[in-house]
Amino acid sequence: MAIPRRSTFKGRWVAAKRKLREYWMVVWALAHKSHPVLVQIIPTRFCNLSCAYCNEYDKVSKPVPLEEMYRRIDHLGRLGTAMIGISGGEPLTHPQLDDIIRRMRKTGAIAGMITNGFLLSPERIQRLNEAGLDHMQISIDNLDPDDVSLKSLKTLDKRLEMLAEYAEFHVNINSVVGGGIRNPNDALVIGKRALELGFESTIGIIHDGDGQLKPLAEEEARVYHAMTDRKKTNYAQFDKFQEAIVQGRANNWRCRAGSRYLYICEDGLVHYCSQQRGYPGVPIAEYSHEDVKREFLTAKSCAPHCTIGCVHRISYIDHWRAPQTRMVAPGGQELVKIEVQGVGNSR
Numbered sequence: 294m295a296i297p298r299r300s301t302f303k304g305r306w307v308a309a310k311r312k313l314r315e316y317w318m319v320v321w322a323l324a325h326k327s328h329p330v331l332v333q334i335i336p337t338r339f340c341n342l343s344c345a346y347c348n349e350y351d352k353v354s355k356p357v358p359l360e361e362m363y364r365r366i367d368h369l370g371r372l373g374t375a376m377i378g379i380s381g382g383e384p385l386t387h388p389q390l391d392d393i394i395r396r397m398r399k400t401g402a403i404a405g406m407i408t409n410g411f412l413l414s415p416e417r418i419q420r421l422n423e424a425g426l427d428h429m430q431i432s433i434d435n436l437d438p439d440d441v442s443l444k445s446l447k448t449l450d451k452r453l454e455m456l457a458e459y460a461e462f463h464v465n466i467n468s469v470v471g472g473g474i475r476n477p478n479d480a481l482v483i484g485k486r487a488l489e490l491g492f493e494s495t496i497g498i499i500h501d502g503d504g505q506l507k508p509l510a511e512e513e514a515r516v517y518h519a520m521t522d523r524k525k526t527n528y529a530q531f532d533k534f535q536e537a538i539v540q541g542r543a544n545n546w547r548c549r550a551g552s553r554y555l556y557i558c559e560d561g562l563v564h565y566c567s568q569q570r571g572y573p574g575v576p577i578a579e580y581s582h583e584d585v586k587r588e589f590l591t592a593k594s595c596a597p598h599c600t601i602g603c604v605h606r607i608s609y610i611d612h613w614r615a616p617q618t619r620m621v622a623p624g625g626q627e628l629v630k631i632e633v634q635g636v637g638n639s640r
Contacts, residue, residue, distance in 0.1 A: 370400030551588030
């Protein structure tokens with residue numbers, strides 16, 4: 294294997310600039326609470342795979358037109374969004390993905406992507422470098438493909454080697470437990486391989502169809518703890534919420550979905566997250582700073598048993614301030630304007 298791009302002078306310079314932007318993002322988020330910190334946006338719902346546990350894809354949707362993606366991204370820029378993550382479906386099936394990433398960077402946002410990795414090649418990775426991608430996450434579910442998931446180390450390892458050689462962006466390999474994954478010990482092998490290639494390695498707990506808690510079995514819990522005992526970097530260190538999930542306990546926290554975290558579906562509507570679609574259900578073009586401020590103070594009834602890691606981690610930024618004094622049950626018709634004493638108090 295040739296010298297990895299990230300080990301060259303240019304690669305180190307790119308990484309240093311990215312780190313400075315991330316530090317500034319955190320400082321700005323601590324100082325100001327009226328802008329989204331992370332937005333996940335869907336450029337296509339189509340996916341080239343069909344993982345049994347996933348409810349975030351179909352086989353018929355066409356990609357969102359580029360000009361419409363530009364309009365949505367530009368509005369996120371007007372809201373002051375710090376990070377924009379592309380998800381799906383499979384983002385790499387969008388024919389103009391590179392242009393979308395460039396537009397994200399033009400707003401000043403940190404640009405990320407979640408992909409299954411199957412469509413990566415040296416040429417494709419280089420195009421992502423040139424577009425300005427900052428972060429990529431790939432979830433690998435098992436060592437060998439099965440009827441639950443084809444996202445296996447066996448099928449993806451060559452592509453991981455390509456990333457190690459050519460990528461100038463940060464790469465995180467996320468392994469999983471729960472959700473029908475047959476052998477939880479696969480996560481340990483996947484994590485070790487990720488570290489060997491110089492990537493970050495994290496572990497997630499697969500949730501049910503509503504993003505809610507499914508306690509781990511004894512062997513799954515053992516593997517989870519073995520993974521989390523390793524040295525933490527970046528956002529992987531903000532995973533204390535998963536300890537309660539492992540034990541089947543509720544988390545007492547302040548969910549800032551709809552405010553610090555937004556999920557924008559392929560139709561351009563803002564949702565709390567991928568598993569609570571339909572609320573607020575407002576087009577992103579109409580979403581305002583007032584909406585962000587309102588949802589910052591809105592407690593969500595699904596929060597105690599939520600397992601959506603990105604929402605938990607982003608909400609850590611504000612765990613210490615602004616008790617939530619409004620409550621909503623996602624899917625309900627109206628906000629219930631009540632004082633909620635103690636809801637979301639940090640632990």
